Amino acid sequence: MAKRSFSITRRLTITLTGIxxxxxxxxxxxxxxxxxxxxTEIFDSALKETGERLMPLVVDDLLQQEASGGPRRLExxxxxxxxxxxxxxxxxxxxxxILHSHDATQAPFDAPLQQGFHDTGDYRIYTAASVDGSIxxxxxxxxxxxxxxxxxxGFALLLPLLxxxxxxxxxxxxxxxxxxxxxxxxxxxxxxxxxxxxxxxxRETLPPELQPIAHSVNLLxxxxxxxxxxxREFAANSAHELRTPIAGALAQTQRLVEELPPGALxxxxxxxxxxxxxxxxxxxxxxxxxxxxxGIGGGEPVDLSPILSxxxxxxxxxxxxxxxxxxxxxxxxxxxxPVNSDAFAIVVRNLVENALLHSPxxxxxxxxxxxxxxxRIVNQAAVLGSELLAGIRSRFIRGPTSAPGSGLGLAIVSxxxxxxxGELQLLSPAEGRQDGFEARIVLSGQTQR
Amino acid sequence: MRVLLVEDDAILGEAVHDHVAAxxxxxxxxxxxxxARNAALTTxxxxxxxxxxxxxxxxxxxxxxxxxxxxxxxxIVLTAHDQISDRIEGLNSGADDYLxxxxxLGELTAxxxxxxxxxxxxxxxxxxxxxxxxxxxxxxxxxxxREVLLSGREWSVLDTLCGxxxxxxxxxxxxxxxxxxxSEIESNxxxxxxxxxxxxxxxxxxxTVRGVGYSLK
Numbered sequence: 001m002a003k004r005s006f007s008i009t010r011r012l013t014i015t016l017t018g019i020x021x022x023x024x025x026x027x028x029x030x031x032x033x034x035x036x037x038x039x040t041e042i043f044d045s046a047l048k049e050t051g052e053r054l055m056p057l058v059v060d061d062l063l064q065q066e067a068s069g070g071p072r073r074l075e076x077x078x079x080x081x082x083x084x085x086x087x088x089x090x091x092x093x094x095x096x097x098i099l100h101s102h103d104a105t106q107a108p109f110d111a112p113l114q115q116g117f118h119d120t121g122d123y124r125i126y127t128a129a130s131v132d133g134s135i136x137x138x139x140x141x142x143x144x145x146x147x148x149x150x151x152x153x154g155f156a157l158l159l160p161l162l163x164x165x166x167x168x169x170x171x172x173x174x175x176x177x178x179x180x181x182x183x184x185x186x187x188x189x190x191x192x193x194x195x196x197x198x199x200x201x202x203r204e205t206l207p208p209e210l211q212p213i214a215h216s217v218n219l220l221x222x223x224x225x226x227x228x229x230x231x232r233e234f235a236a237n238s239a240h241e242l243r244t245p246i247a248g249a250l251a252q253t254q255r256l257v258e259e260l261p262p263g264a265l266x267x268x269x270x271x272x273x274x275x276x277x278x279x280x281x282x283x284x285x286x287x288x289x290x291x292x293x294x295g296i297g298g299g300e301p302v303d304l305s306p307i308l309s310x311x312x313x314x315x316x317x318x319x320x321x322x323x324x325x326x327x328x329x330x331x332x333x334x335x336x337x338p339v340n341s342d343a344f345a346i347v348v349r350n351l352v353e354n355a356l357l358h359s360p361x362x363x364x365x366x367x368x369x370x371x372x373x374x375x376r377i378v379n380q381a382a383v384l385g386s387e388l389l390a391g392i393r394s395r396f397i398r399g400p401t402s403a404p405g406s407g408l409g410l411a412i413v414s415x416x417x418x419x420x421x422g423e424l425q426l427l428s429p430a431e432g433r434q435d436g437f438e439a440r441i442v443l444s445g446q447t448q449r
Numbered sequence: 450m451r452v453l454l455v456e457d458d459a460i461l462g463e464a465v466h467d468h469v470a471a472x473x474x475x476x477x478x479x480x481x482x483x484x485a486r487n488a489a490l491t492t493x494x495x496x497x498x499x500x501x502x503x504x505x506x507x508x509x510x511x512x513x514x515x516x517x518x519x520x521x522x523x524x525i526v527l528t529a530h531d532q533i534s535d536r537i538e539g540l541n542s543g544a545d546d547y548l549x550x551x552x553x554l555g556e557l558t559a560x561x562x563x564x565x566x567x568x569x570x571x572x573x574x575x576x577x578x579x580x581x582x583x584x585x586x587x588x589x590x591x592x593x594x595r596e597v598l599l600s601g602r603e604w605s606v607l608d609t610l611c612g613x614x615x616x617x618x619x620x621x622x623x624x625x626x627x628x629x630x631x632s633e634i635e636s637n638x639x640x641x642x643x644x645x646x647x648x649x650x651x652x653x654x655x656x657t658v659r660g661v662g663y664s665l666k
Contacts (some may be wrong), residue, residue: 240502243529244458247551251464254554258471280551284531307533345533 008183012176017169028157035153043141043149044117044124050086051139058090058137059130060101090137098135109138109146182207190217198225207414231294239287246283250276269300285408288346294410298418299340304443305332307341308375311348312367320356321365328368335373339420347416348375350409351439355379358437375441376431383435384428392426417441450495450565450608451475451625455485455511456527457503461550465498465527468554473588473604475542475626482506493625494522495612496561501528501539504572509542513523516543516593523568525560527552565612576611578665581650597649602627606642610655610665619662 043117047430071236089109090099097108111118111125113136118125130136158434182205189201203211261265309332315321337344355365359379367374384392410426417424422443430436452469456462466478477492479485482503484622489511499514501508512524515607523545528535531549539547545564548557563584563649576583582591586606590597599607609626610618643663647655657665 220545239531240529243531243550244461247529248458250551251461251468251554255464258468278549285508299556304536310533310536337470342532342534 008174009176012180013169013173016172016176017165019167020172022163022365024161025158028154031157032150032154036150038148039149040151042088043146044126046085047117047124047139047141051088051126051137053129054088054139055130055137057133059135062090062098063136085145086124086139086141088137091136091138093134095138104140104390109140111138118175136255144375164356182210186210186214189214193217193221215345228295232291235291235294238290242283242287243280246276246280250280285412288350288412288420289408289415291346292343292415292419295419297343297416298421299338299343301338303340304337304339304341304344305369306337307345308332308335308348308369311345311352315349315352315356318356320354324356324362324365325352326364326366327438328366332369333371335369335443337373337420337422339422343416343420347413347420347441348377350391350413351377351441354409355381355437373443375443376438377440378430378433378436380433380435381437384437389426393424396406413439416444442449450605450614451477451492451628452561453485453488453492453494453500453522454478455482455495455508456480456500457501457502464554465557468557468559471499471603471647472558473601473608475605475628477628480504480633482508482511486514489520489522490518492628493622495609495626496526496565497522498557498561499526499544501525501526501530509539512539512542512544521568523564525557525564527557576614578614579654581654583607585611592650592652599646599649602642603646603649606639606646607650607665610663614665617658617664623663 068400087104088099089097089104091097095108097106107124111121115127115129123142125138125140128137199219201214203214206214253269253276256269257266257273258267312327316325355377359381363380366378393410414424422441425440427438432440452474454466454476462478466476467475475486481490482505499508510527512586523544526539526544529550536547546560548560580593590599605626606623609623620639643655654666657666
């Protein structure tokens with residue numbers, strides 16, 4: 001299964017938020033540890049001070065009272081002001097409870113009669129002893145009280161985190177996006193590069209960290225441009241080098257046919273002429289294919305309507321096309337598209353040639369430029385099967401026809417239209433007809449990305 | 450008419466030369482831009498067949514130079530460059546037509562005829578003129594319904610006169626159309642062939658404008 005990929009912005013936002021949260025939690029934990037120590041110190045200090053201040057008062061009070069024989073319980077204050085945090089017992093040297101606060105038990109605390117602190121399960125107890133060692137005051141502070149204070153303190157530390165976390169995510173996301181915008185710009189700039197746009201990427205406006213990337217991309221583009229130029233140059237030169245000798249051979253053979261008297265020799269010369277004609281057509285298609293493979297499709301925006309007119313004018317001169325081309329509208333409106341004009345000419349030339357070759361002699365071939373910039377070329381051929389229609393763009397695949405052809409035309413057209421960022425639609429029967437073959441070129445007005 | 454052929458490929462050049470000559474035109478064949486430029490500046494051609502990629506430069510520079518000097522001689526570009534951009538550049542430089550190699554010689558003849566007719570202001574391939582029926586495409590001639598055969602030189606003279614029917618064609622223009630047939634042009638060569646033509650198509654049909662030239666009526 002393919003690993004799911006996340007954007008850098010998302011990763012940075014999650015990572016930074018996680019790190020900030022972790023640090024905050026660590027800081028809060030450390031703070032709580034310190035706070036616990038301090039709280040213990042403060043509570044213990046309060047406990048000790050209370051015991052020592054209470055002791056003289058208790059001793060004085062006991063001296064003025066007769067022993068009652070049982071522990072006395074102090075009444076709760078008449079004005080209730082909540083549960084007291086501290087409770088106490090006054091015990092004699094035998095351990096008996098002489099006096100206790102109103103909310104303390106009559107049973108003695110489980111703490112030795114010894115000056116100092118002692119912990120029980122529920123309380124921290126401080127024992128203060130009278131000077132003669134006969135009276136002990138034990139002040140108890142519930143652990144629940146201390147835990148409550150700690151929880152409230154800890155909550156006070158964590159509460160801002162809960163509020164600030166969403167704000168922090170938003171702030172991190174905003175900052176990351178802003179800081180990463182040069183990367184996004186660079187990505188977009190590189191994304192626009194294709195066979196038709198190999199202009200260098202703008203470097204000066206990029207941050208220093210990204211400039212080496214742009215520099216490397218520009219170097220690569222330069223090398224690619226040189227390689228593509230060489231390939232295109234080679235295709236163009238090959239065309240020249242190949243066409244001229246074929247033209248010479250064909251012309252000489254045609255002269256031979258003219259000069260020979262009618263007979264077997266002239267027949268042979270005609271066969272040579274026919275073969276040379278086939279060779280010329282095949283070489284033409286192979287040269288077009290090599291140019292398509294060199295990626296000549298894209299380009300700067302150009303008005304295609306004069307090129308369309310020129311190609312149709314050429315097609316009209318071919319004997320096969322005499323009186324057969326029906327062009328709509330008669331004058332084409334401007335059609336500006338970011339494509340290479342030569343590639344466009346090759347596309348239209350091939351489609352018109354196919355439409356003429358593979359339809360009944362004398363039948364009309366319609367060429368229409370629709371207002372949205374869609375070019376339709378429709379003939380009156382027999383309907384093609386869906387299987388054949390699906391595979392007819394492949395090289396050397398031909399329909400059920402005896403007409404001459406290489407089986408390369410639609411493959412060339414398909415490849416070039418794709419490079420132009422357009423779409424080649426093939427329909428059979430043609431739209432609105434019971435028969436016919438329709439080729440439709442849909443060229444986007446946008447530069448190919 | 451007299452045709453200037455500029456083509457550096459020997460095999461193709463020879464075939465085109467022979468074909469055009471076989472159609473009754475006088476042909477001067479050059480392989481270099483410089484030679485062709487000199488010829489075009491000193492001779493009045495009826496048509497130029499121009500290759501673009503030549504050993505000493507581009508045929509387009511020759512074409513632009515001619516047009517810049519006001520030379521309106523019709524030019525058909527013969528080239529192996531099939532790209533539409535090359536073609537547009539060629540037409541924008543002043544070419545009258547554009548033929549991509551390899552081409553059919555019959556197609557070349559048709560284009561030459563079409564360009565010549567367009568240049569001469571005529572748009573028909575068969576000229577009918579008071580009992581004359583001249584089919585330039587098939588190079589056949591009928592006089593009062595009777596087929597008449599003409600020699601290559603006689604066709605050349607008639608072709609030159611057909612280029613400007615009713616107007617005066619100078620003796621020099623006819624001389625240049627005859628020049629490339631190889632033989633020396635004597636001082637009375639034009640008169641000899643005009644006289645032969647008159648015998649075949651009728652004396653009154655070619656009128657002499659004394660001291661200026663001839664006119665086909």
